[in-house]
Amino acid sequence: KILRENNWAPPVDFARKLGENHSPWLLKKYPRSDAAFWENNQHTDACVSVFLVREWAQKHNLIDLIRKTIERQGFEIVLDAALTENQQEIAATRLRGGNWSRGPYPVCGGRPVWCFVALDQTPPEIPGKLQKQLPFLNNPNTFWVKQSLRDAINTQLPPAQQVNFLHACDDHAEAREYLQLLFPEKYDDICQKICQMIAQFQTPETVIRQLSRYSRRAIVELIEWRGETAVRKTFKSGRSRFLAREVELLQYLGAEGQPVPQLLENGENYLISSFVDGETQISYRKKQITAINSFLKFLFENGYAHLDFKPDSLIWKNDGLVAVIDFEYCQKYDVQPTEFRDSYDLRGAPPAFTGDIPVGGQSFIDHCWRKSAGKPLRKRMF
Known part of the structure; x- marks a missing residue:
């Protein structure tokens, strides 16, 4: 209490790190925060995460990739901002106990230079193994964003050049502290925006x-x-x-x-x-493949690609196709293939395609069809 009153107390994340290695008592003082981020949102399971991008990532033009990855994992961006020199200094000296070294990586990522505040209104349960590994984590999506980005970039680098370029808070106790330190004048506005986003998402x-x-x-x-x-x-x-x-x-x-x-x-x-009542898992015989062929061909002839056409997108009743659903990724062709057999729904979108594609792309769609129909859809149709 005396340390906090005199602004001498260590930051939450650093106190926890000390406690893990040296003091069970200290760990009890900073338990995982499962409470709502804002007192007005006690009824929701929504999680707020703060992602801090380090100098190396900005230097290598990764800000946009990080932004897109955060959104693809289901987060809504609340704040997307470059840190001022003063904010960078606060982050470098006050967060993580001022420890922004290279850690277990060969290359140091540098100080934080960019901040994303992100809201996840549909966080999944934390797998038991991950909870043991990261006992303060309140949303596995936060970890998966960091890990997927680190893996995607570091697998392209020689071992001696690999780097940790992204940090994130573990729970709301850390998120609140990060925001209060970095954005003291905007803190209430950020919280109000989170409240508004949560209210708009209610049914x-x-x-x-x-x-x-x-x-x-x-x-x-x-x-x-x-x-x-x-x-x-x-x-x-x-x-x-x-x-x-x-x-x-x-x-x-x-x-x-x-x-x-x-x-x-x-x-x-x-x-x-x-x-639409019906089944999504059936036995795919000639009649069913013909119905699928007819629908996809209609889309193709009218210039569309579904781009997320999986068995779960089809509803059947009495062996007949009664509904196709999920058109969130359906887009018009910019350059349409000449032949239907080369459509994006059968071959996948080419690397040059700049529109939205679902997580996993065509390889995941093929996996889903292989699991339900024994082979990818294009091989069942041609």
Whole structure:
């Protein structure tokens, strides 16, 4: 208490590091913070993470890659800012106990120069093994962002040049301290923005059950809507392009008589469509492959690629295709292949494609088809 009152107390992350190696008592003083980041959001499981990008990453033009990776993992960007010289000095001397050395890596990443504050409204449970490894971590997505970026960059470097270029807080206790130290004048505004983003993501209708698995772009829920059962998709901030595609394709394909759910309502960050009952896992025989071929060929002939066409995107009933869903990635061709067999939904998008593609790309889609149908879809069709 005396140390805190005189501004001599070590930062939370450094105190924990000391406690892990030397003092069980100190660990008890700084337990993992599972409480809501802001007192007005006690009803939500949302997690706030602060990512600090180090000099090496900025020098090697990785800021945009880091930003995109944070978003692809399901985070919403609350603050995206270069640190001033004064903020860099505070981060370098006050956070992590002032220890920004190279650590276990051969090359030092330098001091923090950029900050992302990110909100994850659908954090997954922490795997037991990861919880033992990182006992203060409150969101595994924070770790996966760091690890995937480090792996992606360091695997391209010789062992002697590998580097830790990204740091992140473990939980809300650390996140609050980082923001209070780096952005004291903006702290309340940041918290208010987080509150607003959480409020906008809430579902006003009665939720029957959640349907989505990962919820990186949107949460999908079975709801009660005007006396019937319907499906609501609520999109996270920064994902309006995915919502726009879904609305466009449901309207267009529905008007063309294609098997898609009926669009019932849409707003600034959500859409509601009819609930289609059926199965997603079936035995793929000639009749089913013919139905798939017909739908994908219609898309291709009208200049579209679904780009996320997996078995889970198809709903069947009595062996018939009753609905194709999930058009968030569906995009118009810039340069369309001449032959249908070379469509992006069968071959994957080429490396030069600059649009959105799902995590894992065509290799993951092929894996899903191999698991359900025995081989990739293109090999079942041709």
